[in-house]
Amino acid sequence: MHDTISVAEIMIEDVVTAPPDATATEAATLLRDEHVSSVLVVRDETPVGIVTEGDFATCLCEREDLGxxxxxxxxxxxxxTVAPTASIVDAVELLRMADVEHLPVVDEDDRTLVGILTTTELSYYVPHLARETGRLETHPTRRQVRTDTMYERDDWEFEYRGEAQSTVSVGDTARFTKTISEDDVEAFAEVTGDTNRLHLDADYAAETRFGEQIVHGVLANGLISAALARLPGLTIYLSQESSFRAPLPIGGRVTAICEVVEDLGRSKYRIKTTVVDSDEAAVLEGDAVVLVDDLPPMAAREGDATMTGDS
Incomplete structure (x- = not known):
């Protein structure tokens, strides 16, 4: 199946580029402003090199002459590089052999740049191929590293509306959005052991009342945990009650909405929890109680450094 999917079908066409005479500072600014993990260096529409987040993290930040x-x-x-007609299996092999995470996609005739493929795009399609063969270790593209989460993915969305970004108050709302893919469902089944064919077998699911595969209810509920994890401070789950209102098909954008509705005292809060599908229809509603501790000293120091611009 994977060898029938071409690179052209999943590559990113809107590539962030810079000329060879651009400065490292300009490249770093592009990485920040465009929320990407690499900048391709292009001369006359032909890619000649690349700089990545990793380059700045491990090498360039030690230089004083970036400007x-x-x-x-x-x-x-x-x-x-890889051709747009190559299969994604071929792309995985190229990444493994070259020990890189970014593959510029070039025209087979004139070698001009037509796109880029990274481990992030491939991870949506070949997680099992990667695990079984050891061909590829997928690393999430980090859009923004917060002090209270290890990383953020480019395809995740988070919004927090409140009186302050550093404290929790009644009326504050957090929204977390991501696509729940078939690979997510398969991974959840593998980790939990919930291999109900309703979630994993399209032919089987088609004969049920739902007519198609659906996301595990507890997996959808997990997006609430993701939203709560991004509240200001260190959020600790104390309880969760949930009612499942509608089935959630696989492959759509799903949003968890958490609204702080009551201050219970002693840093405890009651949260109204809702999960909606891509049409904003509620698929899950409930109520949670959380304890919000102060961040550990290390994370607090990192947050202060971010606010002051220190590194």
């Missing part, structure tokens, strides 16, 4: 350092002097080269 004058041209990308031609620091970019990774030669590039490992």
């Amino acid at each position: 004058h350092l041209e990308l031609a002097a620091v970019m990774s080269k030669p590039l490992t």
Whole structure:
């Protein structure tokens, strides 16, 4: 199945690029402002090198001359590239052999840039292939690292509306959105042991009252935990009551909405919890109680450094 999916079907076409004479500072600014993990260095529409988040994290941040350092002097080269007609299985093998996480996609005739493929896109399609063969270790693309979560994915969305970004108050609302894919459902089944064919077998599910595969209810409920994890402070679940209102098909964007409705005292709060599908129809409603502790000293120091611009 995987060898019938081409690179062109899943690659990112809107590639962030820079010329070889751009500075490292300009590349770092592009990474930040465009929320991407790499900048391709392009000369006359042909990719000649790449700089990534990892380059800045491990090498370039030690340099004091980023404002004058041209990308031609620091970019990774030669590039490992892939054709748009190649299969994603071929792409996995190229990434493994080259030990890289980004594959520029180039036209087979004139070698011009047409897109980019990363481990993030591939992880949606080949997580089992990666685990079984050891071909690819997928690393989530980090859009923004918070002090209270380990990482954020580019395809996740989070919004917090409240009186302050550092404290929890009644009326505050948190929203967390992601797509629940078939791979997510399969991974959840594997981890929990809930291998009900309703979630995993399309032909079987088609003959049930739902007519199609649906997401595990507890998996949908897990998005509430994701939203609560991003409240200000260290959030600790104390209780959760949930009612499932409608089935959730696989593959759609799903949003968890958490509204602080009552201050119970001693840093405890009652939260109204809702999960809605891509049409904003409620599929799950409930009520949670959480304890919000102060962040550990290490995380608090990291947050202060972020606020002051220190590194």
